Ligand code: IMP
């Protein structure tokens with residue numbers, strides 16, 4: 702099927718959406734990342750920990766391309782208040798359902814931005830003694846980093862733009878866009 706317009710979701714007056722990464726490119730890259738994970742953990746089980754809510758779509762596509770025994774769990778944190786800027790403070794909103802001791806844990810994130818969320822999560826999860834602790838992120842915005850963290854599996858490195866779609870939101874909207882799009886607001 703040809704890639705249709707980005708905006709199956711109508712933006713509000715003055716908001717603009719511009720496609721940054723098309724759905725076919727996302728699909729292809731997700732498959733590559735999954736194959737890399739499959740290679741790296743050959744013969745073992747991986748436990749994917751999705752960071753709600755942004756990572757849910759990436760995780761659901763990723764897990765189906767991993768050719769290993771898998772299990773999944775979710776954790777929720779809040780770092781962003783409303784809007785585009787991080788509050789800088791991370792809070793745990795929902796913990797994991799089960800123990801991760803001895804498991805090969807891959808934390809699945811939508812985007813690495815300042816790095817505050819992921820470094821907080823790594824600190825929390827490390828204490829629970831997983832066998833391995835890795836980071837998979839669909840997107841990486843390294844120019845915004847405040848904490849020195851690197852993703853082990855990164856889909857795309859992007860410039861310093863605010864993006865939505867494929868799980869990423871602006872005030873909870875736009876998660877259902879199939880492409881990753883840059884959102885610009887009227888005041889900008
Ligand atoms: P960090 O703690 O600054 O690395 O922020 C990570 C979280 O902020 C991500 O999991 C996203 O939920 C959110 N975030 C960061 N950049 C963007 C963006 O461009 N669009 C939408 N959400 C973003």
Ligand code: MG
Pocket residue numbers: 755781869870
């Ligand atoms: Mg978010």
